[in-house]
Structure formats: C-alpha cells, structure tokens
Amino acid sequence: MSSRRPYVESPVIMATVRLVAPFVLTYGIFVTLHGASSPGGGFQGGVIAAAVIIMLSFAYGIDLTWEWIDKRVLVGLVGGGVALFGAIALGAVLFGGQFLEVGVYPIPEPDKYGIELVEVGIGMTVAGVVTSLFFTLARGAMPPVGEDGESGRDDEGTAATDGGTFSSEAPGSEETGGDGPVRDGPDAPEGGDRA
Amino acid sequence: MIEALFARYNYVVFALLLGIGLYIVIDDENLVKKVIGLNVFQTGIFLFFITVAVQDGAEPAVTSTGEGTFVNPLPHVLILTAIVVGVSLTALALALVVRIHEEYGSIREDVVVEVLERD
Amino acid sequence: MIDVGESTLLLAGAVGTVLVSVLLLGRAMIGPTMQDRVIALNVIGSNAVIVIALLAAAFAEPAFLDIALVYALLNFLMSVAISKFTVERGGVL
Amino acid sequence: MITPIEAGLLVFIVATAVMTALLRDVLAAIIVFGGYSLGMAILWIVLQAPDVGLTEAAVGAGVMTVLFLATIARTTRLTGLEATTVDVNLPAAALCVVFVLAVLTTVPALPAVGAGPGENPAFGEISEYYVEEAYDDTHVENVVTAVLVAYRGFDTFGEATVVFAAGVGVLAVLRRGVFE
Numbered sequence: 001m002s003s004r005r006p007y008v009e010s011p012v013i014m015a016t017v018r019l020v021a022p023f024v025l026t027y028g029i030f031v032t033l034h035g036a037s038s039p040g041g042g043f044q045g046g047v048i049a050a051a052v053i054i055m056l057s058f059a060y061g062i063d064l065t066w067e068w069i070d071k072r073v074l075v076g077l078v079g080g081g082v083a084l085f086g087a088i089a090l091g092a093v094l095f096g097g098q099f100l101e102v103g104v105y106p107i108p109e110p111d112k113y114g115i116e117l118v119e120v121g122i123g124m125t126v127a128g129v130v131t132s133l134f135f136t137l138a139r140g141a142m143p144p145v146g147e148d149g150e151s152g153r154d155d156e157g158t159a160a161t162d163g164g165t166f167s168s169e170a171p172g173s174e175e176t177g178g179d180g181p182v183r184d185g186p187d188a189p190e191g192g193d194r195a
Numbered sequence: 196m197i198e199a200l201f202a203r204y205n206y207v208v209f210a211l212l213l214g215i216g217l218y219i220v221i222d223d224e225n226l227v228k229k230v231i232g233l234n235v236f237q238t239g240i241f242l243f244f245i246t247v248a249v250q251d252g253a254e255p256a257v258t259s260t261g262e263g264t265f266v267n268p269l270p271h272v273l274i275l276t277a278i279v280v281g282v283s284l285t286a287l288a289l290a291l292v293v294r295i296h297e298e299y300g301s302i303r304e305d306v307v308v309e310v311l312e313r314d
Numbered sequence: 315m316i317d318v319g320e321s322t323l324l325l326a327g328a329v330g331t332v333l334v335s336v337l338l339l340g341r342a343m344i345g346p347t348m349q350d351r352v353i354a355l356n357v358i359g360s361n362a363v364i365v366i367a368l369l370a371a372a373f374a375e376p377a378f379l380d381i382a383l384v385y386a387l388l389n390f391l392m393s394v395a396i397s398k399f400t401v402e403r404g405g406v407l
Numbered sequence: 408m409i410t411p412i413e414a415g416l417l418v419f420i421v422a423t424a425v426m427t428a429l430l431r432d433v434l435a436a437i438i439v440f441g442g443y444s445l446g447m448a449i450l451w452i453v454l455q456a457p458d459v460g461l462t463e464a465a466v467g468a469g470v471m472t473v474l475f476l477a478t479i480a481r482t483t484r485l486t487g488l489e490a491t492t493v494d495v496n497l498p499a500a501a502l503c504v505v506f507v508l509a510v511l512t513t514v515p516a517l518p519a520v521g522a523g524p525g526e527n528p529a530f531g532e533i534s535e536y537y538v539e540e541a542y543d544d545t546h547v548e549n550v551v552t553a554v555l556v557a558y559r560g561f562d563t564f565g566e567a568t569v570v571f572a573a574g575v576g577v578l579a580v581l582r583r584g585v586f587e
Binding site for chain 3: 415
Binding site: 196199200201202203204205206207208209210211212213214215216217218219221222223225227228230231232234235238241242245246247248249250251253254255256257258259260261264265266267268269270271272274275276278279280282283284285286287289290291292293294296302 | 408409413414417420421424425427428433436437440443447450451454455456457458459462463466470471474475477478479481482483493496499500502503504506507510511514515517518519520521522523524527529530533534537538539540541542548549550551554555559562563566569570573574576577580581
C-alpha cells in the first residue's frame with residue numbers, strides 16, 4: 001500500500017497506555033472474579049479486559065496489535081468460554097445433579113466456586129468476542145467476494161479506509177517496524193494470556 | 196393526569212427516549228446514525244426495566260442475610276445481559292453497514308435506494 | 315452511618331456537577347470544531363467520575379466506587395480514539 | 408418524589424438524545440452519544456443498579472464509541488467541521504410525537520417510581536425469594552450474580568451463546584482476511 005502514510009505514533013498516548021493497560025487488565029480480571037460479593041461479573045470484566053487490547057491498538061496501531069495477538073488465543077477465548085460454561089453445566093449431570101446444578105461438584109463450597117468458574121467462562125467469551133468484533137470492524141475493508149482486491153473499494157475515502165488492507169503481509173507494519181518502541185510495546189508481557 | 200405523570204417521571208423519559216430513537220431510525224438517512232437511534236431506543240427500554248426495579252429507600256441487592264430493603268435484582272440481571280448482547284448486535288449491524296458500503300459505495304439510505312433502482 | 319446533613323451536602327455537590335455537565339453539552343452542540351466537542355466530552359467524563367464518587371459517599375455504598383474506577387481508567391480511551399480519528403482523518407483506524 | 412440529581416440527569420439524558428438526533432455530522436453524533444452513555448451510567452447508579460452501571464460504564468466508555476468510530480473510519484469521508492443540524496422532518500416528527508403520546512397514555516397505569524411491594528407488581532414472590540434465599544442457596548452475596556448464574560443459568564447460557572453467535576455473524580459478514 002503505497003498510499004498509506006507512515007503511522008506517526010504519539011509518545012504521550014503510548015506512555016499512558018503502557019502505564020494504564022496493566023491496571024485495566026488487572027481490574028478486568030478482578031471484576032470478573034469478584035462478582036460474587038460486589039458488583040461485577042463476567043460480562044463487565046470481559047468488556048474491561050477487551051478494552052486493554054483496544055487501548056493497545058490505539059497506541060501502537062491496529063495492524064501491529066493484530067499481528068502481535070496470537071489468533072489461537074482469541075479463538076480459544078471465544079470458543080473456550082462457551083465450552084467452559086457448557087462443560088460446567090453438563091459436568092453437573094455427571095456428578096448426579098441436573099444441568100447447571102453446580103452445587104453437586106465434590107469441591108469445597110461448590111456453589112460459590114462453580115458460579116465463579118461460570119463467570120470466568122462468560123468473561124472469556126465476552127472478551128474474545130469484543131476483541132474480535134473490534135478488529136473485524138477496524139481492520140480491513142474486505143473487497144466484494146469474487147472480485148479482485150482493490151477495485152471494489154477505492155472509489156470513496158481511500159484515506160479513510162486504507163487502514164483496511166487485509167493482505168497477510170501487512171505492509172503497514174514494515175514501515176514502522178524499524179522503530180523500537182512500536183515493536184517493544186505490544187510485546188510487553190501483559191495481555192497475552194488473558195485466559 | 197399531569198400529577199400521575201409527574202410521579203412516574205422515569206416512565207415519561209422512557210417514552211421520550213423511545214420517540215427520539217424512533218425519530219432517528221425513521222428520519223436519518225445515514226445508516227450509522229440509524230444504528231445509534233436503535234441504541235437510544237434500546238436504552239429507553241433499559242430505563243423502563245431498571246425503574247420498575249427501584250423501591251424507595253432500597254439498597255443494591257448485595258446481602259448475606261436477606262434483611263433490609265432491596266431493589267429487585269431480577270430486572271438488573273435481564274438488563275445487564277441485554278447491554279452486552281446489545282453491543283454484539285450493534286457490532287453486527289455495523290458490520291452490515293460496512294458491507295453495504297462495499298456493495299453500494301455509500302452509507303446513505305437515499306443513495307443506496309438510488310443505486311438499487313438504477314440497476 | 316453517615317450524617318444526613320453530610321449526605322445532603324454530597325448530593326448537592328453531585329447535582330452541581332451534573333448541571334455543569336448539562337452546560338457543557340452546549341459546547342458539544344455548537345462546536346464549532348470537533349476538538350471542542352472532544353474536550354467537552356472529556357470534561358463530562360471526568361465529571362462523571364466525580365459524580366459517581368460523590369454518590370458513593372452520599373449513599374454510603376463503597377461498591378459504587380468500582381464504577382468510578384472503570385471510568386477513570388477507560389474515559390481517556392474514548393477521548394484518545396476520537397482525537398486520533400479527527401487528527402489523522404481516520405488514517406489510524 | 409423526584410430528587411434533584413435525578414432531575415438533572417434526566418435533563419442531561421434527554422438533551423443528549425435530542426442532540427444526537429439533530430446533529431448532522433456523524434462523528435459529532437457519536438461524540439454526543441458517548442455523553443449519553445455517561446449520563447445513563449450515572450442514572451443506573453442513582454437507581455441503585457451498580458451491576459448495570461458497571462456494564463454500561465465499561466461498554467459505553469470502552470467499546471461502543473470505538474466500534475462506531477471504526478465503522479465511520481471505513482465508510483465515511485469526514486465532511487468538515489461545520490456544526491449544522493438536520494432539518495426536522497415534520498411528518499416523521501409528528502409520527503414520533505403520536506407514538507410518544509400513545510406510550511404516555513399507558514404510563515399512568517404503571518406503579519409510581521419507587522413503589523414497593525404491594526403496589527408494584529414487579530416485586531412478587533420470586534424477587535423476595537431471590538433476595539432472602541440467595542445466600543443460603545448459593546453462598547454468593549451479590550444477588551444479581553446469584554440470579555444470573557445459579558437461578559437463571561440456562562438463560563445466561565443462551566446469552567453467552569448469542570454473544571458468541573454475534574461474533575461469528577460479524578466474521579461471516581466481513582469474512583475474508585481476518586483469520587488468515
């Protein structure tokens with residue numbers, strides 16, 4: 001994409017995000033796990049955790065963040081969350097209860113921890129889905145299926161849509177890849193293993 | 196009548212929000228603004244549910260004894276899931292808007308209709 | 315338990331902050347540039363943090379502070395997103 | 408009776424909603440809609456619904472605006488910075504006024520705001536049972552969480568599936584190149 005301007009990153013935003021992102025992620029996990037005794041739960045915590053990735057995308061560029069993310073983690077979050085919920089629900093049947101009767105598990109305080117585990121499943125699903133929704137919408141404007149790549153969409157607003165190249169080599173990242181901070185930032189340890 | 200409405204102020208705002216949301220959906224040509232209008236409409240309904248749950252002098256339902264005055268937790272449950280589902284559906288609607296833009300080159304309803312009629 | 319007079323005072327502060335937010339909407343409405351609107355929204359967001367904290371104190375419900383914390387952490391995301399969008403004309407997104 | 412804080416918030420919310428309807432520029436409408444979400448989150452707190460307020464805060468501040476921005480970044484060329492308002496479409500506005508009046512006629516049949524059990528049919532046996540028995544049944548203090556996962560877990564399972572399906576749906580609509 002020759003029309004793409006080199007992405008000029010803002011040091012202020014990068015520094016702020018680097019400072020804030022770990023706290024937001026921690027807080028998202030806290031909200032997910034602490035839903036039993038205070039306001040919170042999987043839905044809220046998942047959205048807050050997903051906001052971390054959105055933050056990183058704004059600080060370091062969407063394509064870079066997308067490359068940095070392990071897609072398998074994303075798929076694992078989305079599918080694994082629903083699967084975890086379903087497994088807990090069905091597992092109760094194995095222990096002689098009914099569907100979703102978490103009280104029958106042979107662990108201390110099965111009700112409380114069963115509910116927490118279900119909340120974790122919800123949180124995983126919501127975090128994964130919101131993250132992928134964001135990237136799907138923000139990345140690549142897909143060309144109409146069955147036509148060649150560029151002709152379908154260069155009629156209007158290429159300046160507005162050029163973030164949307166969907167080519168796998170992601171040339172945008174090559175332009176900025178030389179700058180140290182851009183690469184370093186998303187490689188920071190937080191956010192990788194959100195499950 | 197007026198007094199009855201005044202004692203039900205939240206429901207009046209609920210009706211207003213429904214009207215405003217409906218107006219945006221009907222009148223605005225821009226599809227993204229139509230989606231915003233749907234969200235306004237949706238939030239009006241959330242307001243209805245949460246207002247039903249309140250009780251004078253009540254606290255949020257965080258308790259281990261069940262003693263005291265609490266708001267009704269059931270509408271809260273319905274609405275907090277509805278908010279997250281609403282976001283997902285908004286994203287789906289926006290994806291459709293993007294797709295319409297790819298297909299017709301515009302997100303204005305009148306232009307899309309024009310393109311459809313021309314073909 | 316919190317004194318009634320004190321909680322009234324805190325509520326009055328919250329009402330005042332809400333009224334300031336209503337006034338700020340005027341700036342968001344008339345613009346004239348998008349930056350004015352972004353800053354108006356940012357101030358409204360900061361006001362929201364203040365109002366929620368005051369309400370938490372007035373209702374004696376510390377759990378409400380969680381929500382103020384969410385806004386304190388996430389409010390800048392909204393402003394940053396919109397500002398980047400206006401400055402770079404969507405080139406970033 | 409209406410408290411000043413509620414009155415101020417309701418004015419704020421209606422004002423932002425009307426501004427969203429009137430602003431022609433999509434970006435301006437999105438900005439004002441962010442303000443609307445902020446007002447709503449505070450209103451949920453005033454109405455003693457912290458769980459809903461937390462959700463609205465996370466969604467409104469973190470995600471919703473960004474999704475709208477991502478969409479218009481891909482579809483709209485910014486028109487400029489002028490702050491024009493749309494012309495009010497009188498037939499549509501009249502239709503909406505009729506709709507609002509029709510809804511308002513049903514409002515006096517509803518219980519007054521803040522009416523407790525006895526006057527308010529929403530407070531039935533079920534909600535009493537939830538509040539009184541939730542801790543004994545589930546050992547979870549937050550009744551909202553208890554209802555969400557324990558009493559209405561099947562419902563929530565469906566909601567999680569809807570979220571999952573929406574994610575799949577977006578991928579289906581904008582399919583190529585995302586998971587390459």
